[in-house]
Amino acid sequence: MSIAEILPLEIIDKTVGQPVLVMLTSHREFSGTLVGYDDFVNVVLEEVVEYDHDQEIKRHAGKMLLSGNNIAMLVPGGKRVQ
Amino acid sequence: MSIAEILPLEIIDKTVGQPVLVMLTSHREFSGTLVGYDDFVNVVLEEVVEYDHDQEIKRHAGKMLLSGNNIAMLVPGGKRVQ
Amino acid sequence: MSIAEILPLEIIDKTVGQPVLVMLTSHREFSGTLVGYDDFVNVVLEEVVEYDHDQEIKRHAGKMLLSGNNIAMLVPGGKRVQ
Amino acid sequence: MSIAEILPLEIIDKTVGQPVLVMLTSHREFSGTLVGYDDFVNVVLEEVVEYDHDQEIKRHAGKMLLSGNNIAMLVPGGKRVQ
Amino acid sequence: MSIAEILPLEIIDKTVGQPVLVMLTSHREFSGTLVGYDDFVNVVLEEVVEYDHDQEIKRHAGKMLLSGNNIAMLVPGGKRVQ
Amino acid sequence: MSIAEILPLEIIDKTVGQPVLVMLTSHREFSGTLVGYDDFVNVVLEEVVEYDHDQEIKRHAGKMLLSGNNIAMLVPGGKRVQ
Amino acid sequence: MSIAEILPLEIIDKTVGQPVLVMLTSHREFSGTLVGYDDFVNVVLEEVVEYDHDQEIKRHAGKMLLSGNNIAMLVPGGKRVQ
Numbered sequence: 291m292s293i294a295e296i297l298p299l300e301i302i303d304k305t306v307g308q309p310v311l312v313m314l315t316s317h318r319e320f321s322g323t324l325v326g327y328d329d330f331v332n333v334v335l336e337e338v339v340e341y342d343h344d345q346e347i348k349r350h351a352g353k354m355l356l357s358g359n360n361i362a363m364l365v366p367g368g369k370r371v372q
Numbered sequence: 373m374s375i376a377e378i379l380p381l382e383i384i385d386k387t388v389g390q391p392v393l394v395m396l397t398s399h400r401e402f403s404g405t406l407v408g409y410d411d412f413v414n415v416v417l418e419e420v421v422e423y424d425h426d427q428e429i430k431r432h433a434g435k436m437l438l439s440g441n442n443i444a445m446l447v448p449g450g451k452r453v454q
Numbered sequence: 455m456s457i458a459e460i461l462p463l464e465i466i467d468k469t470v471g472q473p474v475l476v477m478l479t480s481h482r483e484f485s486g487t488l489v490g491y492d493d494f495v496n497v498v499l500e501e502v503v504e505y506d507h508d509q510e511i512k513r514h515a516g517k518m519l520l521s522g523n524n525i526a527m528l529v530p531g532g533k534r535v536q
Numbered sequence: 537m538s539i540a541e542i543l544p545l546e547i548i549d550k551t552v553g554q555p556v557l558v559m560l561t562s563h564r565e566f567s568g569t570l571v572g573y574d575d576f577v578n579v580v581l582e583e584v585v586e587y588d589h590d591q592e593i594k595r596h597a598g599k600m601l602l603s604g605n606n607i608a609m610l611v612p613g614g615k616r617v618q
Numbered sequence: 619m620s621i622a623e624i625l626p627l628e629i630i631d632k633t634v635g636q637p638v639l640v641m642l643t644s645h646r647e648f649s650g651t652l653v654g655y656d657d658f659v660n661v662v663l664e665e666v667v668e669y670d671h672d673q674e675i676k677r678h679a680g681k682m683l684l685s686g687n688n689i690a691m692l693v694p695g696g697k698r699v700q
Numbered sequence: 701m702s703i704a705e706i707l708p709l710e711i712i713d714k715t716v717g718q719p720v721l722v723m724l725t726s727h728r729e730f731s732g733t734l735v736g737y738d739d740f741v742n743v744v745l746e747e748v749v750e751y752d753h754d755q756e757i758k759r760h761a762g763k764m765l766l767s768g769n770n771i772a773m774l775v776p777g778g779k780r781v782q
Numbered sequence: 783m784s785i786a787e788i789l790p791l792e793i794i795d796k797t798v799g800q801p802v803l804v805m806l807t808s809h810r811e812f813s814g815t816l817v818g819y820d821d822f823v824n825v826v827l828e829e830v831v832e833y834d835h836d837q838e839i840k841r842h843a844g845k846m847l848l849s850g851n852n853i854a855m856l857v858p859g860g861k862r863v864q
Contacts (some may be wrong), residue, residue, distance in 0.1 A: 296818035326378035355446040364847040408460035437528040490542035519610040572624035601692040654706035683708050683774040736788035765856040
């Protein structure tokens with residue numbers, strides 16, 4: 291490969307300690323700080339805001355585990371106002 | 373990795389004996405005390421309240437096993453009033 | 455782990471011969487006596503009542519096999535009136 | 537385990553040559569005589585009646601193979617009138 | 619096992635060269651001549667008629683491969699008029 | 701097996717360089733020229749027309765990769781006018 | 783095989799640094815620059831526009847990871863106006 295390429299797990303690793311947006315396969319979204327992950331792309335977030343169709347529906351004060359099986363998308367930087 | 377990271381299974385292990393909220397892939401939620409788990413993230417809860425769209429729909433007095441395959445989210449601390 | 459923990463399969467094993475409630479991923483529920491299981495959490499029930507949205511829809515006089523792939527929840531003690 | 541337990545595959549094996557009711561994950565039901573199975577719980581039925589929401593919708597004169605992946609429930613004894 | 623049993627793959631093998639009806643997990647049906655299969659129950663049909671809710675919706679003149687992952691039911695003998 | 705049988709992957713291999721119709725599990729269809737595949741039945745098409753309920757909805761000028769996990773049906777010869 | 787064939791992963795590799803369109807199994811689409819991938823077809827995009835039924839619904843300024851499990855289609859060249 292002639293172009294410097296970024297591995298998917300590398301992106302996750304670099305985001306630890308930073309804001310992240312996670313979308314489940316059901317399109318439900320979670321925005322928070324990424325505090326951990328494993329090789330199955332199970333992730334741990336902190337101070338999470340939960341969104342349904344871009345509407346904030348809930349805040350979770352502590353930690354949250356999201357199962358890798360159900361994660362469709364992960365965006366470093368977190369939820370941004372459109 | 374320069375930042376202290378928390379492994380997903382570590383979060384579950386630390387929550388044993390404490391309140392937890394589990395959301396299935398169908399978005400049905402279960403809030404109770406975590407009394408056990410295994411490596412497939414099958415979990416055992418106790419004194420569970422079942423929610424559908426944030427409405428309490430049922431109480432389960434004893435233990436409950438939730439299958440890891442269907443768990444989308446796990447929040448230590450349990451269900452909180454918004 | 456400092457707290458005595460209950461393994462998920464242990465819960466199932468202890469429930470053999472006792473009433474149990476099983477919910478499938480489709481939310482269809484089955485209440486009966488647990489008479490067997492295997493490591494894939496395939497279970498065998500007896501004298502089963504089938505529920506859809508908490509309404510009794512059918513009774514099955516003999517044994518029933520439920521496939522572990524589709525089991526979302528298992529509650530020792532069976533269906534309880536709310 | 538102190539209680540005599542029945543293994544799920546044992547139930548299927550004992551039902552060979554007898555009536556059986558099979559429900560798929562889509563809740564579509566098939567009632568017929570079980571004439572074969574394998575370790576993946578793929579089953580072969582004979583003289584099958586197909587039901588949708590408990591309404592008979594079709595009869596299949598010969599043999600039918602149902603894929604284990606999609607089987608949610610299997611009831612020895614077949615479909616019974618409620 | 620005291621009763622002569624038919625293995626699921628045996629049924630498929632005996633149907634090669636003969637009419638067959640295949641139903642996908644989505645309930646879409648395909649009726650044609652079975653001309654091949656493999657151990658994953660991927661099948662090859664020929665001269666296929668495609669049905670949706672028992673209505674003929676399309677004819678495919680040549681060969682067709684159906685993926686084993688999505689096959690719920692396979693009936694030797696093909697589609698029969700009710 | 702007494703009848704000459706065609707292996708599913710053989711069908712795909714023989715179709716390279718020829719028109720093909722691919723239907724996903726969601727019933728979305730793609731018609732184009734098959735230019736590549738692998739053992740997981742991931743396929744590469746070229747000059748693809750995308751159909752939804754038999755209506756042409758889009759044309760893709762170059763190459764397209766379709767993931768084997770989501771492929772339900774593959775028809776050598778491509779989309780034909782009914 | 784007598785025809786020069788293109789392997790699916792080869793297509794992805796050649797697209798690194800170029801525009802790409804990715805469609806999830808839910809039909810949600812993402813158009814951006816491909817900056818990385820792995821063997822599970824997890825991909826990393828940059829400067830992504832998100833589409834629902836061909837309507838632009840969101841822009842993501844930085845990087846985005848899309849999970850291979852949920853990818854149905856990948857088109858080098860990205861989203862094109864119809």
